[in-house]
Amino acid sequence: MSKPTLDVLGIGNAIVDILVQTDEAFLNENGLIKGTMALVSSDDQWDLYEKTGQAIESSGGSAANTLAGVAALGSRAAFAGKVNKDQLGRVFGHDIRAASVTYETKMSIDGAPTATCLVLITPDGQRTMQTFLGACVEFSVEDLDIEQIQSAKVVYLEGYLWDPEPAREAFFKAAEIAHEAGRKVALSLSDPFCVDRHREGFLAFIEEHVDILFANEDEILSLYRLDDFESVAKRIQGVVEIAALTRSEKGSVIVTADAITPVPTRPVDKVVDTTGAGDAYAAGFLAAYTQGRDLTTAAVLGSLLASLIIQQIGARPSASAQDLLNQLDG
Amino acid sequence: MSKPTLDVLGIGNAIVDILVQTDEAFLNENGLIKGTMALVSSDDQWDLYEKTGQAIESSGGSAANTLAGVAALGSRAAFAGKVNKDQLGRVFGHDIRAASVTYETKMSIDGAPTATCLVLITPDGQRTMQTFLGACVEFSVEDLDIEQIQSAKVVYLEGYLWDPEPAREAFFKAAEIAHEAGRKVALSLSDPFCVDRHREGFLAFIEEHVDILFANEDEILSLYRLDDFESVAKRIQGVVEIAALTRSEKGSVIVTADAITPVPTRPVDKVVDTTGAGDAYAAGFLAAYTQGRDLTTAAVLGSLLASLIIQQIGARPSASAQDLLNQLDG
Numbered sequence: 001m002s003k004p005t006l007d008v009l010g011i012g013n014a015i016v017d018i019l020v021q022t023d024e025a026f027l028n029e030n031g032l033i034k035g036t037m038a039l040v041s042s043d044d045q046w047d048l049y050e051k052t053g054q055a056i057e058s059s060g061g062s063a064a065n066t067l068a069g070v071a072a073l074g075s076r077a078a079f080a081g082k083v084n085k086d087q088l089g090r091v092f093g094h095d096i097r098a099a100s101v102t103y104e105t106k107m108s109i110d111g112a113p114t115a116t117c118l119v120l121i122t123p124d125g126q127r128t129m130q131t132f133l134g135a136c137v138e139f140s141v142e143d144l145d146i147e148q149i150q151s152a153k154v155v156y157l158e159g160y161l162w163d164p165e166p167a168r169e170a171f172f173k174a175a176e177i178a179h180e181a182g183r184k185v186a187l188s189l190s191d192p193f194c195v196d197r198h199r200e201g202f203l204a205f206i207e208e209h210v211d212i213l214f215a216n217e218d219e220i221l222s223l224y225r226l227d228d229f230e231s232v233a234k235r236i237q238g239v240v241e242i243a244a245l246t247r248s249e250k251g252s253v254i255v256t257a258d259a260i261t262p263v264p265t266r267p268v269d270k271v272v273d274t275t276g277a278g279d280a281y282a283a284g285f286l287a288a289y290t291q292g293r294d295l296t297t298a299a300v301l302g303s304l305l306a307s308l309i310i311q312q313i314g315a316r317p318s319a320s321a322q323d324l325l326n327q328l329d330g
Numbered sequence: 331m332s333k334p335t336l337d338v339l340g341i342g343n344a345i346v347d348i349l350v351q352t353d354e355a356f357l358n359e360n361g362l363i364k365g366t367m368a369l370v371s372s373d374d375q376w377d378l379y380e381k382t383g384q385a386i387e388s389s390g391g392s393a394a395n396t397l398a399g400v401a402a403l404g405s406r407a408a409f410a411g412k413v414n415k416d417q418l419g420r421v422f423g424h425d426i427r428a429a430s431v432t433y434e435t436k437m438s439i440d441g442a443p444t445a446t447c448l449v450l451i452t453p454d455g456q457r458t459m460q461t462f463l464g465a466c467v468e469f470s471v472e473d474l475d476i477e478q479i480q481s482a483k484v485v486y487l488e489g490y491l492w493d494p495e496p497a498r499e500a501f502f503k504a505a506e507i508a509h510e511a512g513r514k515v516a517l518s519l520s521d522p523f524c525v526d527r528h529r530e531g532f533l534a535f536i537e538e539h540v541d542i543l544f545a546n547e548d549e550i551l552s553l554y555r556l557d558d559f560e561s562v563a564k565r566i567q568g569v570v571e572i573a574a575l576t577r578s579e580k581g582s583v584i585v586t587a588d589a590i591t592p593v594p595t596r597p598v599d600k601v602v603d604t605t606g607a608g609d610a611y612a613a614g615f616l617a618a619y620t621q622g623r624d625l626t627t628a629a630v631l632g633s634l635l636a637s638l639i640i641q642q643i644g645a646r647p648s649a650s651a652q653d654l655l656n657q658l659d660g
Contacts, residue, residue, distance in 0.1 A: 050424065050427075052428060053428045054389070054428045054646060055421075055428070056387065056388045057387035057388070058386045059384070087418050087444075088417050091348075094379060095385060097380075098382060098383045098384045114417075314386070316384060
């Protein structure tokens with residue numbers, strides 16, 4: 001087995017976010033459930049977009065955000081996901097490469113446009129998302145770069161990739177290739193509604209293929225249809241090698257075969273926008289993990305990056321992320 | 331002559347900004363002159379974009395920003411400018427309408443893509459711009475809505491519109507229609523390099539067609555090739571009905587046939603991004619002017635909106651602009 005030349009390869013939906021500030025009334029008027037992600041058609045997204053205020057556009061995508069964070073923390077990062085060769089596809093490609101993430105997935109030429117996510121940010125910093133998957137539905141096993149998968153210490157998959165059919169197939173194939181090469185497979189459950197859509201599939205996939213599982217409290221409870229955290233932490237114990245369960249301001253809990261370890265975090269002054277908090281946690285955790293740090297340090301770095309992200313607008317870290325590593329060692 | 335149903339109609343380049351934070355070294359390495367706007371080809375813009383960090387996209391365009399400000403201050407605003415029917419064209423159209431500005435210019439279908447401006451923001455808040463005009467070069471007299479021009483108290487033209495040939499023709503035509511209807515014509519000189527490119531044309535146009543001229547110190551000095559402010563203020567006196575000359579932290583100077591009146595402004599705590607300071611000044615001034623306020627009040631509101639804009643990233647006001655009117659009356 002050759003030496004890994006990458007720390008983390010992420011596979012996910014390649015999405016450009018349309019960020020707009022709104023209020024609770026707007027969510028109610030349009031029948032939207034705060035804090036969730038819904039899949040919508042291009043037309044439905046457009047109808048809602050037309051009712052919103054001035055927006056800004058910023059590259060997003062859950063795993064893509066995570067890989068940008070991994071790279072910002074000095075680890076070797078790559079991403080695979082599908083965009084169209086349109087203006088927003090160019091924007092996505094520029095931004096992920098500008099974040100020092102290797103990105104080589106072939107652009108779609110004739111198909112659906114690049115995916116967009118309309119992100120409605122309420123004054124409490126919560127985001128409500130309406131995603132049109134666009135070109136993401138074309139990502140398939142043919143887009144997998146086998147050598148790249150074999151070369152990464154961890155292959156990180158986002159749960160959202162379960163939504164587009166051909167990508168789900170690629171999901172399984174990537175996990176298979178990674179394990180054959182002796183690498184780790186990580187999965188993020190993405191959101192409770194995503195878990196709801198694919199519970200049986202996720203359960204089977206996790207049991208068979210996942211080494212490192214990322215989930216927040218709602219997601220892991222939804223996965224096992226349980227309603228208290230202690231039971232679910234015990235339930236996941238031994239199913240995966242490591243489960244990193246995030247609990248918002250309480251920090252996270254690391255579950256391994258031997259132990260269930262809470263790792264608290266410091267409170268933040270003001271939550272501006274929670275977009276990408278989970279993505280950032282996974283980034284901090286994976287950067288530390290692939291740099292050979294212990295699991296508690298990985299959890300601390302995950303929470304630190306998450307707290308940085310929720311105090312700014314947008315889901316990707318600014319250049320100051322590297323300072324977090326210094327905080328760890330200081 | 332019928333009663334005006336619009337306060338301000340702006341005609342300008344319809345542009346989406348790509349905003350990126352950078353440093354002085356990057357400008358030097360790429361031979362860019364800080365604080366200026368240069369016209370570039372799509373390829374040259376792309377080459378530079380590839381070297382920049384993660385960016386965000388936000389609707390821009392000088393006159394378009396001004397009209398968004400006019401509307402935010404409660405005046406009736408419309409904008410005319412050309413985009414392509416592509417993703418960024420849709421973004422531009424959404425954002426200007428979301429700012430409560432009427433926008434009905436026909437989209438280009440087959441031509442060049444929607445214009446983009448790569449805005450490089452240095453730590454001192456200065457912006458250096460590389461503009462690819464794209465679909466803007468297709469704006470022509472045929473895009474003028476004669477009734478709309480006749481219905482606006484002020485037709486506001488941006489100097490940048492002098493760059494694309496067919497738009498320049500539309501410029502003259504719009505001024506002619508406005509004056510025949512007894513309306514005012516306002517012009518912004520946009521930037522000293524723009525003045526340099528078109529000095530003779532500007533001088534003739536101003537003398538013949540302009541009632542209200544907006545310029546900062548560098549621009550008005552460049553126009554008359556003079557080097558002290560007092561001389562140039564006297565030089566413009568009587569050439570136009572009103573010249574509103576902005577002087578950064580010194581506020582502005584209002585020149586009329588009878589008087590040259592300095593109107594100071596309050597200093598701001600921290601300059602974040604000067605993009606759109608001049609656009610915002612014109613917005614505040616025109617909103618007050620068309621609401622029948624005196625010129626000093628118009629200058630004060632111009633400076634207030636400009637100081638709001640330079641303390642945020644991006645060139646369009648947030649919802650709080652309306653508060654400025656309360657400050658005036660408070």
